[in-house]
Amino acid sequence: MEIHNANKTCWNCPAAILKGNVDFRGCGQSRRIVPKGDDKQLMIECARRPELGHYEPSITFEQCPEWRETEFGYLLKDMRVMILGLDGYLGWPLALKLGKLGCKVSGVDNYLRRDMVMEKGSHTVVPIARMTDRLKTASEVLGVNINFRQMELNDLKALREFIDEVKPEAIVHYAEITAAPYSMVDVEHAIKTQKNNVLGTMGLLWIMKDIVPMSSLLKLGTMGEYGSPLTGRPLFEGMFPNDAVLQWDDREWSMGGELTPRDPHSFYHVSKVQDTYNVYEACKYWWLRSYDIMQGVIFGVHTDEVAAHPDLRTRLDYDEWFGTVVNRFVTQSLLGIPLTVYGEGEQIRGMIALEDAMECMVRLIAAPPEPGQYDVVNQISGLYKIREVADTVAEVGSENHGLDIEIQRLENPRVEAERHPFEVVSSKLSKEHGFFPNVPLEKEIDRMFELLSEDEIMNRIDQKKHVIMPVTRWSGEKKESGVLEVYKPGEKKEEGYKGILDTE
Amino acid sequence: MTRKTVVIGMDGVPLRLIEELTDSGDMPNCAHLRKEGYLSSMHSAVPEVSNVNWSSIVTGANPGEHGIYGFTELIPGTHTVCFPDRRALKAPPFWSDNSKRYVLLNIPAMYPAPEVNGVFVSGFVAPDLDKAVKPMDELEYLRSIDYEVDVDSSIAHKSHRLFLERLFETLEKREKAYRYYWTRKWDVFMLVFTGSDRLEHFLMDAYADEEHEYHEEFIRYFREIDRIVGDIYGSMDEGSRLVMLSDHGMEPIKINVNVNALLEQNGLLELGGHPEKRYNNIVDEGTSAFALDPGRIYLRDKDVAREVVKLFEGLKYEGEDVIGRINLRDDVYHGPEIERAPDIVLTPNSGYNIKGGVKYEDVFEKNIFKGKHTASDAFLYCNEKCIPRSPTVEDVRDIIEK
Numbered sequence: 049m050e051i052h053n054a055n056k057t058c059w060n061c062p063a064a065i066l067k068g069n070v071d072f073r074g075c076g077q078s079r080r081i082v083p084k085g086d087d088k089q090l091m092i093e094c095a096r097r098p099e100l101g102h103y104e105p106s107i108t109f110e111q112c113p114e115w116r117e118t119e120f121g122y123l124l125k126d127m128r129v130m131i132l133g134l135d136g137y138l139g140w141p142l143a144l145k146l147g148k149l150g151c152k153v154s155g156v157d158n159y160l161r162r163d164m165v166m167e168k169g170s171h172t173v174v175p176i177a178r179m180t181d182r183l184k185t186a187s188e189v190l191g192v193n194i195n196f197r198q199m200e201l202n203d204l205k206a207l208r209e210f211i212d213e214v215k216p217e218a219i220v221h222y223a224e225i226t227a228a229p230y231s232m233v234d235v236e237h238a239i240k241t242q243k244n245n246v247l248g249t250m251g252l253l254w255i256m257k258d259i260v261p262m263s264s265l266l267k268l269g270t271m272g273e274y275g276s277p278l279t280g281r282p283l284f285e286g287m288f289p290n291d292a293v294l295q296w297d298d299r300e301w302s303m304g305g306e307l308t309p310r311d312p313h314s315f316y317h318v319s320k321v322q323d324t325y326n327v328y329e330a331c332k333y334w335w336l337r338s339y340d341i342m343q344g345v346i347f348g349v350h351t352d353e354v355a356a357h358p359d360l361r362t363r364l365d366y367d368e369w370f371g372t373v374v375n376r377f378v379t380q381s382l383l384g385i386p387l388t389v390y391g392e393g394e395q396i397r398g399m400i401a402l403e404d405a406m407e408c409m410v411r412l413i414a415a416p417p418e419p420g421q422y423d424v425v426n427q428i429s430g431l432y433k434i435r436e437v438a439d440t441v442a443e444v445g446s447e448n449h450g451l452d453i454e455i456q457r458l459e460n461p462r463v464e465a466e467r468h469p470f471e472v473v474s475s476k477l478s479k480e481h482g483f484f485p486n487v488p489l490e491k492e493i494d495r496m497f498e499l500l501s502e503d504e505i506m507n508r509i510d511q512k513k514h515v516i517m518p519v520t521r522w523s524g525e526k527k528e529s530g531v532l533e534v535y536k537p538g539e540k541k542e543e544g545y546k547g548i549l550d551t552e
Numbered sequence: 553m554t555r556k557t558v559v560i561g562m563d564g565v566p567l568r569l570i571e572e573l574t575d576s577g578d579m580p581n582c583a584h585l586r587k588e589g590y591l592s593s594m595h596s597a598v599p600e601v602s603n604v605n606w607s608s609i610v611t612g613a614n615p616g617e618h619g620i621y622g623f624t625e626l627i628p629g630t631h632t633v634c635f636p637d638r639r640a641l642k643a644p645p646f647w648s649d650n651s652k653r654y655v656l657l658n659i660p661a662m663y664p665a666p667e668v669n670g671v672f673v674s675g676f677v678a679p680d681l682d683k684a685v686k687p688m689d690e691l692e693y694l695r696s697i698d699y700e701v702d703v704d705s706s707i708a709h710k711s712h713r714l715f716l717e718r719l720f721e722t723l724e725k726r727e728k729a730y731r732y733y734w735t736r737k738w739d740v741f742m743l744v745f746t747g748s749d750r751l752e753h754f755l756m757d758a759y760a761d762e763e764h765e766y767h768e769e770f771i772r773y774f775r776e777i778d779r780i781v782g783d784i785y786g787s788m789d790e791g792s793r794l795v796m797l798s799d800h801g802m803e804p805i806k807i808n809v810n811v812n813a814l815l816e817q818n819g820l821l822e823l824g825g826h827p828e829k830r831y832n833n834i835v836d837e838g839t840s841a842f843a844l845d846p847g848r849i850y851l852r853d854k855d856v857a858r859e860v861v862k863l864f865e866g867l868k869y870e871g872e873d874v875i876g877r878i879n880l881r882d883d884v885y886h887g888p889e890i891e892r893a894p895d896i897v898l899t900p901n902s903g904y905n906i907k908g909g910v911k912y913e914d915v916f917e918k919n920i921f922k923g924k925h926t927a928s929d930a931f932l933y934c935n936e937k938c939i940p941r942s943p944t945v946e947d948v949r950d951i952i953e954k
Contacts, residue, residue: 089633101634102635106831107630
């Protein structure tokens, strides 16, 4: 099978520095970048192979000695990847994976996630080491050396200096507040979320324009940007496909290439939508390149690298703000708390295991978009109803770990459709980037039960169990949700809509 | 003490234009010099593109010796087009003689700037100013006047008006730079005007047509060059040598001729795969010949040489022969770099603009460009009697150094 990025060329490569055009017929030069001009030839210089002089960007990754083959496609030798939010649930495992693949990993974090979880009165149930210990262990156990700085994303001066020093060839932007409930706590939390996310990203874009315009930006978005349209309109990958048509008043227009409508679920999701527009515009104005990664609900604890040593583990939150649904259900199972399904439980969500998400990220880092290209991928490996997720967790918990698990439906603290059609298009990762999910939901749930059953972790889960039940309501009230119903797994009949995942 | 030499280059200016504008009174300073000195036509290099010509002018060498055959080459072992610059020049230029001091401004194809005994500012193609200037501490001044190596030619594709405005701005900055460096200590001062070539490429039709919207502006540009030439000549020390030259001529385009389209149509070139035509899509098995700009034909299969020659000998447009001369490698090139030379180079008849890109479907087509290079009517001037008979660009170095 052909390697997914073998035929990408210097045009995609972050080491290629655009030098404008040579205008043969006018015997002149132009600073303007015109990729396809009759008489103009785009000219680049390779930051890694200056001996080639100026040339057109057409050497393929397969041909270029700077790109070497890995299990995830060709990867730029010693590729400089900077991870913003390196201390987080995703940032840390990605740093280790990239480091193991030979990338020069750098990153920043201000430990905001640690602080916010503490503010909630919670802690990560999987204990994580201090950053200095994490870095030391990464070096000793995996041979991965990470260039880390403690830094606020909004400290533009410091960020600019660090980016200038490292000159990253890819920037993974995970440095955002990730929790919908957190953004709905009160005005301060809403503003903090949007300020951190929207302004942080805006600052980053300007710095990239000035210092590393060829670097590829991998910006974490969320499937929640799209909402769940009640019409059942498919959730395309960011933009309408070429053959999409808008009909109205007996007239019709092509919608191909236009951004699809967004219908976010919370002020946090709104911040992600605003990011989308800011990144989209920056690509248009400044020829930056970016993947906006609409990630589904993430779950799990495992990658080969984090499993290599206790000090390399990544965090796992279970509180009502930061605990994602699968992670929360597993800890509730271990505590004997009925799994908390909000409202009908008929909400359908795209999901992906941590390990699969990390592989997707590596594949995307290995296949940068073209200059000026804003691209979107829907990064999910399956669609699940929340009620079904609860059933699956209960099933794995009882069959493999002897747990007796119940499920409770709670008053929904959120404003969201509880019963809706849901069709998601997620074909780029498989068709263009050679990714196929490896980690079924059941498998990762089983791994989670294994890990979380360790005594130390069980103690930690027990210590803060009061933070699990939702009290943050979208109405602004702070009130625990009432229990609508308690039932045994498998008791509910299949009903309602079925999620449709289009991967072809 | 070394006698001083001043060299003024005018990229792409045909002898005919100098003669006409000096006769008409539009270039009075050049008219005066013409009376006092010696003006001749000059043959360009093969092919007659600027970087080949200027490489021959500064080295006195044949392309087979200096190794520059055009604006493009293919990276060895690939079909990736690269743009050779000064680093690819294999013959030593006149400034390698360190016993003289130099100010060398805007010489095309000499990027990045070399170390010289004096000051060097590269001409086009020069993507970064900071690599176009030696020594580096000269950058501060050039940045302070917002110096530009070349007018951004992409503007001409949008607006001739704005293009002209920028062309004059670039000339103004060039003049500032020359005045700034004139007071330095030097033995050879060389200044090349390159806007002339741009102007002619886009507005050659404005020269002949007095009714043309930009006819006056076209002439004004040459009046400005003449004014600067007058200033330079007026401030030269007595007994100094003044050399003026262009690298090639220019004439209006009748029609563009796409060499690769003809090769493709005749089964000599096969492009496949990617929908966008480019050199990287050349199918090796189906290709025995391909061309790089402007009319440099490389034979994969030497046995097709006769077929290719015949093809272009027979090429006609509206009953007229398109190709004037078919140059074979060994007839026009000599030297250690000859192995990399094209096998055949086409020199067209008047009005036919030979093109070597692979993007074109039709053999004959028209586009925005109005002027094309010519090979036999560049000009060479010296205020002293030192020009050989039928000079070529390879004779200039001797005249500069004598």
